[in-house]
Every structure is written in structure tokens, then in C-alpha cells.
Amino acid sequence: MLHAASASALRERVVSGELRAVDIARSALDQIVGADARIGSFLHVDGEGALAQAAAVDRARAAGETLGPLAGVPIALKDNLCVRGVPATCASKILEGWIAPYDATVVERLRAAGAVIVGKTNMDEFAMGSSNETSAYKLVHNPWDLSRAPGGSSGGSAASVAAGMAPLSLGSDTGGSVRQPAAFCGLVALKPTYGRVSRFGLIAFASSLDQIGPFARDVRDCAIVSEVISGRDPRDATSVDLPVGSYVSELGRDVRGLRVGVVRSTLAEGCEPGVVSAIDASIDTLRRLGCEIVDVALPTAEHAVSAYYIVAPAECSSNLARFDGMRYGPRVESPDLLETYGKTRALFGREVRRRIMLGTYVLSAGYYDAFYAKAQKARTLISRDYAAAFERCDVVLTPTAPSVAFGLGAKTKNPLEMYLADIFTLPPSLAGLPAISVPCGLSDGLPVGLQLTAKAFDEGTLFRVASAFEHATDHHAHRAPGFATASVGGAA
Amino acid sequence: MTTRYEAVIGLEVHGQLHTKTKMFCGCSTAYGLPPNTAICPVCLGLPGALPVPNRQAIALAVRAGLALGCTVRQSSRFARKNYYYPDLSKGYQISQFDLPLNEKGHLDITTSAGTKRVGITRIHVEEDAAKNLHGAGAGTDTLVDFNRAGTPLIEIVGEPDLRSAEEAEAYLRALRDVLMFTGVNDGNLEEGSFRCDANVSIRPVGQEKFGTRCELKNINSFKFVRKAIEFEIARQEALVSSGGKVVQETRTWSSTQEKTLSLRSKEEAQDYRYFADPDLPPLVVDDAWLAEIRVSVPEPVVARRERWQRELGLTAYDAQVLTSHPRIAEYFEAASASLERALGGKLSRDKAGKRVANFIQAEALRVVSTSGLDASFPCSAERIAELLALVEDETINGKIAKDVFVDMVATGKAPKDIVAQKGLAQVKDSSAIEQTVRDVVAKHPKELASFKAGKAAVKGFFVGQIMRALKGANPALVNDVLERVLAEG
Numbered sequence: 003m004l005h006a007a008s009a010s011a012l013r014e015r016v017v018s019g020e021l022r023a024v025d026i027a028r029s030a031l032d033q034i035v036g037a038d039a040r041i042g043s044f045l046h047v048d049g050e051g052a053l054a055q056a057a058a059v060d061r062a063r064a065a066g067e068t069l070g071p072l073a074g075v076p077i078a079l080k081d082n083l084c085v086r087g088v089p090a091t092c093a094s095k096i097l098e099g100w101i102a103p104y105d106a107t108v109v110e111r112l113r114a115a116g117a118v119i120v121g122k123t124n125m126d127e128f129a130m131g132s133s134n135e136t137s138a139y140k141l142v143h144n145p146w147d148l149s150r151a152p153g154g155s156s157g158g159s160a161a162s163v164a165a166g167m168a169p170l171s172l173g174s175d176t177g178g179s180v181r182q183p184a185a186f187c188g189l190v191a192l193k194p195t196y197g198r199v200s201r202f203g204l205i206a207f208a209s210s211l212d213q214i215g216p217f218a219r220d221v222r223d224c225a226i227v228s229e230v231i232s233g234r235d236p237r238d239a240t241s242v243d244l245p246v247g248s249y250v251s252e253l254g255r256d257v258r259g260l261r262v263g264v265v266r267s268t269l270a271e272g273c274e275p276g277v278v279s280a281i282d283a284s285i286d287t288l289r290r291l292g293c294e295i296v297d298v299a300l301p302t303a304e305h306a307v308s309a310y311y312i313v314a315p316a317e318c319s320s321n322l323a324r325f326d327g328m329r330y331g332p333r334v335e336s337p338d339l340l341e342t343y344g345k346t347r348a349l350f351g352r353e354v355r356r357r358i359m360l361g362t363y364v365l366s367a368g369y370y371d372a373f374y375a376k377a378q379k380a381r382t383l384i385s386r387d388y389a390a391a392f393e394r395c396d397v398v399l400t401p402t403a404p405s406v407a408f409g410l411g412a413k414t415k416n417p418l419e420m421y422l423a424d425i426f427t428l429p430p431s432l433a434g435l436p437a438i439s440v441p442c443g444l445s446d447g448l449p450v451g452l453q454l455t456a457k458a459f460d461e462g463t464l465f466r467v468a469s470a471f472e473h474a475t476d477h478h479a480h481r482a483p484g485f486a487t488a489s490v491g492g493a494a
Numbered sequence: 495m496t497t498r499y500e501a502v503i504g505l506e507v508h509g510q511l512h513t514k515t516k517m518f519c520g521c522s523t524a525y526g527l528p529p530n531t532a533i534c535p536v537c538l539g540l541p542g543a544l545p546v547p548n549r550q551a552i553a554l555a556v557r558a559g560l561a562l563g564c565t566v567r568q569s570s571r572f573a574r575k576n577y578y579y580p581d582l583s584k585g586y587q588i589s590q591f592d593l594p595l596n597e598k599g600h601l602d603i604t605t606s607a608g609t610k611r612v613g614i615t616r617i618h619v620e621e622d623a624a625k626n627l628h629g630a631g632a633g634t635d636t637l638v639d640f641n642r643a644g645t646p647l648i649e650i651v652g653e654p655d656l657r658s659a660e661e662a663e664a665y666l667r668a669l670r671d672v673l674m675f676t677g678v679n680d681g682n683l684e685e686g687s688f689r690c691d692a693n694v695s696i697r698p699v700g701q702e703k704f705g706t707r708c709e710l711k712n713i714n715s716f717k718f719v720r721k722a723i724e725f726e727i728a729r730q731e732a733l734v735s736s737g738g739k740v741v742q743e744t745r746t747w748s749s750t751q752e753k754t755l756s757l758r759s760k761e762e763a764q765d766y767r768y769f770a771d772p773d774l775p776p777l778v779v780d781d782a783w784l785a786e787i788r789v790s791v792p793e794p795v796v797a798r799r800e801r802w803q804r805e806l807g808l809t810a811y812d813a814q815v816l817t818s819h820p821r822i823a824e825y826f827e828a829a830s831a832s833l834e835r836a837l838g839g840k841l842s843r844d845k846a847g848k849r850v851a852n853f854i855q856a857e858a859l860r861v862v863s864t865s866g867l868d869a870s871f872p873c874s875a876e877r878i879a880e881l882l883a884l885v886e887d888e889t890i891n892g893k894i895a896k897d898v899f900v901d902m903v904a905t906g907k908a909p910k911d912i913v914a915q916k917g918l919a920q921v922k923d924s925s926a927i928e929q930t931v932r933d934v935v936a937k938h939p940k941e942l943a944s945f946k947a948g949k950a951a952v953k954g955f956f957v958g959q960i961m962r963a964l965k966g967a968n969p970a971l972v973n974d975v976l977e978r979v980l981a982e983g
């Protein structure tokens with residue numbers, strides 16, 4: 003069953019000639035047709051484009067060319083990534099009908115690696131949300147329990163992989179938007195170090211926090227695609243010129259003696275008991291593997307939520323100013339220019355408008371110092387906390403989210419409660435650090451995620467620990483019931 | 495007793511940095527391209543596009559700072575200035591705010607009152623907006639040309655040190671000279687690559703506190719700067735003298751009505767919500783780069799004028815005319831150095847300089863055309879030197895040189911070739927001259943007789959006949975020989 007196969011296995015079979023990339027693409031497209039009506043993970047499926055890319059891979063193989071690390075592997079992309087000739091809506095009405103005229107850098111790199119882009123995935127509008135419920139188009143249902151949220155904001159990217167529609171997807175993570183849905187959907191996802199992956203072609207939410215990150219069903223696949231998309235890009239001035247190294251070579255390496263930092267104080271607070279016990283078991287597993295467990299403290303991390311909800315809205319209020327109906331996207335015409343702006347920008351949904359107003363307010367004259375400047379100071383302090391913690395440990399371990407997937411509609415009435423779903427993912431984001439979420443067990447039949455955070459540009463260590471952890475457990479083998487064995491499409 | 499007032503004026507100048515490509519993308523900055531042909535996702539502000547600073551633009555901005563005596567901030571920041579307007583593709587302009595690239599400079603100006611040092615508060619880097627073309631579409635539609643969007647600019651904020659419209663004009667002219675001679679800006683007011691806003695207020699003489707100021711926009715020529723400021727000072731004085739109050743506002747100069755008109759008051763002033771642009775890391779000019787830029791700063795134009803007067807024999811007026819454009823200044827320097835070399839020390843440096851200066855001003859400038867920082871010359875500076883060398887070694891005289899120059903311009907030929915082909919060389923060989931003199935005198939015994947009889951004017955007749963026969967010769971030499979031959983008689 004192709005849709006259950008890993009990216010690395012599919013690529014092997016393409017290279018060996020056992021499978022044609024075109025057949026894999028068809029199988030993925032069939033799975034989307036068969037399953038996505040229930041899930042809602044795609045906003046746009048690019049069947050024609052996918053088959054053309056797959057055919058190109060098959061031709062390259064026939065011509066004896068060396069195939070890339072993702073040759074023939076289907077991948078779904080969050081709808082805030084630009085793919086030339088394909089719509090990019092950010093799940094917003096304000097970009098309805100806009101076709102991106104260029105490829106994002108990550109898209110160029112995926113193409114060069116032989117990946118086959120199958121379509122664009124649903125998301126919270128402009129990546130603002132933690133449940134995918136702010137999409138202007140449709141809900142995404144968690145494949146593990148259709149009444150529950152897949153997490154957000156990259157909910158569509160997570161659900162598509164969990165439901166076997168593609169072995170890989172890309173999301174974007176501003177405050178937890180790949181890690182939290184990965185936890186909710188039982189997947190592996192990496193939020194790379196800020197500056198590791200080019201943001202060129204990623205439609206910005208909060209520029210100082212946004213990073214593109216992949217979803218996969220196992221650590222190896224996550225490492226392969228992370229390596230493909232990482233590295234300096236001259237088109238992104240914030241991308242960093244440091245060697246990426248081989249993530250794949252970290253897989254299966256010994257972790258004995260590695261120091262794992264645990265933040266005891268925050269763990270118990272506000273976490274569901276099922277999450278706490280899964281994390282406790284994970285700590286035991288790592289200890290058994292020879293890791294040294296040490297206590298660390300992140301005292302200023304408690305201010306992460308407030309700092310984040312100042313910095314991110316401030317940047318978004320400016321980043322989203324370009325959506326004014328003048329050059330692209332719909333325009334609600336009025337004889338008066340100001341009114342045209344107002345009516346056009348009313349196409350933004352409630353959550354986006356809330357954050358634009360919040361951000362406009364905190365940047366206003368007279369409030370800047372009290373809010374924005376202070377939030378930036380908090381970021382510096384959080385970074386210092388991590389620096390101190392990394393004197394004592396190599397990775398910091400926390401839950402990815404305080405709960406398992408919550409019900410659709412459960413938190414939409416209370417934005418503050420929704421914001422608290424990100425308490426564990428925000429501190430690494432504010433400090434710009436790499437963090438990975440890996441499945442670490444089930445609670446009442448729903449996946450729990452374990453988050454590991456490392457020093458800047460030390461993704462290698464994250465993959466090393468995640469791989470050892472995955473090897474010692476069978477958590478990643480759990481599949482969403484109902485999507486684990488469904489046989490759709492033409493297997494070879 | 496009537497109160498006397500003095501004006502307080504500060505200028506803000508926007509100068510386009512003379513680069514091939516835009517501030518944050520690779521699009522061309524060429525002027526006059528068809529609308530919306532020099533655009534890309536970055537300068538159009540398309541979703542997902544990111545800015546990358548143009549290194550050459552930064553280098554030019556630093557060069558401007560160094561030329562104007564600024565302190566260069568080696569780690570400055572880009573900031574976003576947020577506001578809505580259809581000519582602004584991203585809903586914000588990338589500029590600099592609290593940490594500008596250059597600070598605390600100065601510029602010396604000369605007016606009828608003498609020389610004065612004017613402070614420069616800061617020089618920061620920013621991008622230009624697009625251009626709204628009102629009524630260019632169907633009916634009342636406004637179309638937007640994004641070719642200009644993202645053009646690199648520097649904003650030069652001057653201290654309120656100016657006290658008259660004359661000083662303001664002198665400051666602006668001096669600033670333009672500095673920017674053009676450093677290659678930072680092409681000084682083109684008509685095309686808008688050099689633009690000026692003026693803050694004008696008045697206060698009673700002796701009072702330290704500034705009065706309420708008005709900002710004058712859209713003054714796009716030196717003439718208008720002077721007129722607009724003069725008008726504004728008079729308007730404010732009349733207002734205050736009659737018991738009124740100056741309202742802080744933005745005013746625009748109407749060249750048709752010859753007065754300033756209110757554009758918007760301070761109440762409508764916007765909060766731009768500046769903050770550091772998260773898409774751009776701190777702008778770092780490290781020691782090595784700064785040193786490299788420092789070396790590229792040419793000799794200041796004022797120093798050059800003084801040196802020319804001191805070493806090249808020029809008058810202040812000559813120096814002013816020959817520094818009207820950086821390429822003309824280079825042309826003059828190249829020609830005078832070349833002439834000095836060609837004559838191998840037979841002519842002192844100041845004499846060579848003065849000869850070249852005179853010739854360029856009298857003949858060459860008439861056929862030089864300038865456009866921005868470029869200028870086209872009818873011939874190379876070396877050719878000018880070759881021509882003047884021919885005059886110096888008496889192959890031709892100054893009058894013939896003018897004719898040869900006309901030929902050089904028309905044909906592009908070397909002066910030597912023109913002189914040879916047209917047989918314009920003066921006969922310098924005194925034996926050849928003596929033979930002709932004797933022949934002419936022998937052929938005109940009647941005239942010789944009347945000369946001997948005391949009719950001195952007949953000498954002129956002989957000179958004319960001899961020169962005609964020689965088809966050009968050194969007149970002094972002819973005269974000498976003739977006198978000798980006549981005396982023998």
C-alpha cells in the first residue's frame with residue numbers, strides 16, 4: 003500500500019525501478035480523492051502538475067540520471083508557500099484567486115530533489131490559530147478522531163500526512179504551527195533554527211519567528227526533507243550561511259551520555275494527566291538509552307505567551323498591510339480610497355483582524371515602549387535562559403502541547419485559552435531555536451507529542467535523540483485508525 | 495517699535511543613489527522605461543517576497559556620509575514606516591529610523607555674506623515609492639507605475655542652521671555638487687532624482703526658541719527653492735506682524751500661482767508606527783569595507799577649486815565653470831595634465847592649466863552635452879592637449895587652432911592630421927622665409943622705393959604679400975626677417 007509507505011522507501015523503489023513515480027503520484031491523488039472529503043486537508047490539488055513532475059522523474063531515471071533524495075516522493079505544501087502557477091490563498095478570502103507567479107526557495111529545492119508536489123493544504127487563515135478553525139474555506143478534521151481539531155496552524159499539512167495522502171508535507175511554524183499539529187496527529191515535525199530555511203516565497207505572518215518545517219511519519223523522512231530544504235539563500239537576508247551537515251548521518255547514533263534537560267516546574271501545570279504520564283515514560287526511555295537526565299530552569303519562559311502575542315501581531319499588522327486590493331486579490335471598490343481599503347480589508351477573518359488591531363495598537367506612538375520594546379526584552383531574557391540551560395544539557399525536553407487534540411469548536415469562543423495551547427512551543431520560537439516534535443505515546447487513543455529543543459543550528463542532535471527514541475519505542479508506528487489500512491489507488 | 499524677524503530654515507533632501515539596480519531587488523533603475531517593465535515580486539510587494547539590500551547602494555550612502563563629514567554607524571538598522579497609499583507596494587516603506595547609517599555631518603556654504611558651516615543631522619537609506627499617474631487610465635482612473643518603486647534613496651536631513659532663502663539655495667547647490675562629484679547622485683532635479691523639502695519658521699531676532707514651522711514640499715528647481723522660501727518667510731512675517739499665528743502644516747509651492755498653498759495640517763499627521771524591519775538583519779559596515787569606501791571618496795569639489803587656483807593658474811570664475819559637472823572637471827584635469835606632459839616642462843604647470851581652461855571654456859564647452867552624471871565630449875581630453883601643443887610649439891596660431899578644433903569636432907580626426915592635410919602649418923624655417931621675403935621685395939621695387947622714402951605703412955603691404963605666398967607662417971618671424979631685408983636695401 004503506497005500511501006502507508008515512507009518517503010525513503012518510495013524513493014528506493016523508484017530508484018530501483020520497482021515503481022514508477024507516476025504511479026506513486028496517481029496513488030497519492032487517488033487517496034486524496036478518496037479520503038479528503040472527510041478530512042478537508044487540501045485547498046487545491048494540482049493533479050496535472052504532480053503527474054508532470056512525476057513523469058519528469060521517470061524520464062530522468064530512464065535517461066540514467068542520478069535521482070535526488072526525494073525522487074518521486076509526493077509532498078503536500080501549506081497554502082502560504084508560493085508555487086509558480088498554483089493558487090496561494092493562505093486560507094483567506096483576501097487572496098482568493100491569486101496565482102503565485104514564482105516558486106518559493108523551498109519549492110525550488112524540493113523540485114531539484116525530485117519531489118512531486120501534489121497540492122496546497124488548508125491552514126488557519128494566514129497561519130493565525132492553533133486548531134485550523136480560522137480557515138476561511140473549511141474545517142480540517144483530525145484523522146484520529148474526525149470530531150477533533152488537527153491542531154494548527156498547519157493543520158491541513160499534518161492531517162494530509164496522517165491520513166496517508168502524502169508521506170511528507172511542509173508547514174510553517176511561527177509559535178508552534180508544525181510541532182503542535184504534529185503532536186495532535188501523531189507525526190514527526192521539525193521547526194528549524196531561525197535562519198536555517200529560506201523564507202523566500204513563504205507568505206509572512208511574523209517575519210522574525212516564521213520558519214518552514216516538514217511533517218513526516220518517521221524521523222528518517224523528516225531528516226531527509228529537512229536536509230533538502232535547509233541552507234543559505236541569497237534571496238532571504240535572514241537566512242544564515244552555516245553548513246547544514248548531514249541530518250541523516252545522525253540517525254541511529256548512540257545517545258549515551260547525552261544530557262537531556264527537563265523543566266520540572268512547568269510540566270505539571272495545566273497539562274492533562276495522560277500527557278504527563280506519556281512524558282514521564284519518555285524520560286524513562288531516554289534514561290534507559292543512557293541519556294543523563296538533568297533538571298533545568300527557564301524562569302522567564304512564563305512570559306513567552308504575552309511576549310509572543312505582542313511581537314507576532316505587531317509584525318503581522320505590518321506584513322499584512324500589503325493586502326489592500328490594489329495590485330492583486332479581490333478589491334471591494336468604493337468611490338473613496340480609504341473606504342476601498344476598509345471594505346477590501348474586511349475580507350480578513352475575525353482572528354486575523356483581531357491580531358492586526360492588536361499589533362497596530364502595540365506599535366502606536368506612546369505604546370511602543372510599554373509593549374513592543376518590552377516584549378523584545380523578554381525575548382532576550384528567554385534566549386539567556388536557554389543559554390544557561392544549555393550549559394547543563396544538550397537538549398531540553400517538554401511536552402509539545404499540554405493536551406491531546408481537542409474537539410472542534412471547543413476553544414473557538416475563548417481566544418486566550420486557544421493561545422495557551424502554545425505554551426511549550428512558544429519559548430523555542432521566541433529564542434529562534436530548533437525544536438522537534440515526535441510521537442511519544444497515546445492518551446485515550448490520541449497521540450501525545452514530545453518536544454526536544456536544541457542549541458541554534460544543532461538540528462543534528464535533535465535528529466540523533468529523536469531517532470534513538472523512535473528506535474526504542476513503537477509510538478511512530480501507531481496510525482490514525484481508519485487511515486492505517488485503507489487501500490486506495492493503484493499499488494504497483 | 496516694530497519687531498524684526500529672522501528666518502530659521504532646515505532642508506530635507508532626497509537623493510537617488512546612482513546604482514544600476516534597485517535598493518532591495520535586481521530590477522533596473524533606468525529612467526523613462528515603459529511603465530511597469532522594471533518590476534519583480536520584491537518591488538511589487540508580492541506575497542512571500544523578501545528584500546535583500548543592494549551593497550553598492552549602501553557603499554554610495556556611506557560615501558555621501560564620509561564626504562559630508564558624518565560619523566558612520568557601523569551597525570545601523572532598517573525600519574518600516576507604515577502607511578497606506580496606492581504607490582506603496584507593501585503598505586510600508588523600508589527606511590531607517592532610530593539607528594541611521596550616518597549622523598552629525600556638515601557642509602560649508604558660501605554666500606554674499608561669506609562662508610558658513612551648516613550642520614547635517616543624519617543621512618539615512620530608504621526606498622522610493624512608485625509613481626501614481628492620475629487620469630492616465632480610462633476616465634478618472636489612477637494608474638500606478640512601479641518602475642520607481644524600490645529605487646534606492648538617501649535622505650539628508652539638515653540642521654535648521656539656514657537663515658535666508660539665499661543660504662538655502664547655496665546649501666542645496668553645494669550639496670548637489672558634493673553628491674555629483676562623489677558619484678552618489680546625478681543631481682537631476684527635473685527627473686526627480688534630487689528633491690528637496692524645506693522646513694521654514696520665523697522668530698524675533700534675539701529669541702532662541704524656534705517658531706512654529708511649515709514644511710514646504712515639491713520644490714523642484716533651485717529657482718523655486720528660493721522663491722518658495724522667500725514667499726513663505728514673507729507670508730509668516732505678515733501673518734505674525736498682524737497678530738496672527740503660524741499653524742504647523744505642510745504646504746506646497748505652486749509655480750503657476752507663485753505662492754505656497756496649504757496641503758494638510760498637523761492634526762492629519764500620521765503615526766507611522768516605525769519598528770525595526772524583521773526581514774533585514776542589522777546593516778553592518780565593517781572596518782575593511784569602511785576603509786575601502788573611504789579610499790573611493792574623491793577630492794572634495796571645494797578643495798579642487800582652490801587647488802586649481804593655486805596650482806593651475808585658474809581664476810575663481812574659471813574653477814567654478816569647470817566644476818559645473820564632474821565629467822567636465824575630469825576632462826579639464828586630464829587635458830591640462832596631458833598638455834603639461836606633451837610639452838615636457840617647456841610650459842609651467844599654471845600656464846598649461848590656464849591655456850587649457852581658456853580653450854575649454856571658449857571653444858569646447860559649447861559642444862559638450864551633459865545628462866545626469868554622464869557627459870559627451872566632441873573629442874578626448876588628450877586631443878585638446880595635442881591641439882594646444884601645436885599652438886605652443888608655434889606650428890599653428892591660436893586663430894587657426896579654433897578652425898582646426900571645428901574640423902576635429904566635425905571629422906573626429908587628430909589635430910596633427912588636419913593641420914598636415916590642410917597645409918595649415920606655419921613656416922618656421924627662417925631660410926625659407928628669407929627666400930620668399932627677398933623674392934617679394936624684389937618683385938615690388940616701386941613699393942620698396944616708397945618705403946625707403948619714409949612711407950612706413952608699406953611694410954604692412956609686404957607682410958600681407960609674404961604671408962599669402964607662404965600660406966601661413968609665424969608672423970613674428972616674418973616681421974624680423976622683413977625688417978632685416980629692408981634695412982639691407
Ligand SMILES: [Zn+2]
Binds near residue numbers: 519533534538644
Ligand atoms: Zn524588483
